[in-house]
Amino acid sequence: MNELHVHNPRWYEVSSAIGFGGQRRRVYDGLVRxxxxxxxxxxxxxxxxxxxxxxxxxxxxxxxGHVDGVDPSAPVVGYANERAPxxxxxxxxxxxxxxxDDASFDLALSCLAVHHIPKAERARAFGELFRVLKPGGRLLVADFRPPTGRLSRLAVTAFSGxxxxxxxxxxxxxxAGFFVVETGRRAPLLSFVRASRPGG
Incomplete structure (x- = not known):
């Protein structure tokens, strides 16, 4: 998402719906499964x-069960809390x-967030994911895959900013110390890694 969309929850929702071509629920349910x-x-x-x-x-x-979400944007966090189950x-x-705290979670998820993290901080972010997962805890992270053609490159750039x-x-x-279980792709433009924290 570009910066306008990141800090404006309504634009965020509209751009997500467009970017996923009406398939966001299907894609996200697939990632959750x-x-x-x-x-x-x-x-x-x-x-x-x-x-x-x-x-x-x-x-x-x-x-x-329970889901804890974190995001650096106060407006979208407020929007999420207003609509949270x-x-x-x-x-x-x-x-x-x-x-x-350390070892607090069974599973960590992230979709379309890593590209927003400054490159110098990404290793630290994955270290934090490792820290808060329990031994044997699971991780699934998805983000844009490197586009191979001009049109896909333009689409990713327009959608993500x-x-x-x-x-x-x-x-x-x-x-970060994870054991990688699987890597793969999800339409329209995502790649993912599924991993686990050793132990447990």
């Missing part, structure tokens, strides 16, 4: 924005300094 989420899990959504992915995860964990809550925080870069999700996960 792929993550291995379980009823009763405590889930962290990093870069939660308006809470759309968190809401889909909240359905999966059920009333015995009973088993989800949101707070203002960046991925580089997560306001949670950033240059079409390779955010190197697998390298970041491995560098």
């Amino acid at each position: 792929r993550s291995g989420v379980r009823p009763g899990d405590r889930v962290l959504d990093v870069g939660s924005g308006t809470g759309y992915l968190s809401g889909r995860a909240a359905l999966a964990v059920g009333p015995s 009973a088993n989800a809550s949101f707070r203002v925080a960046g991925a580089e300094r997560l306001p949670f 950033h240059g079409a870069e390779d955010v190197r999700l697998t390298d970041l996960a491995v560098g």
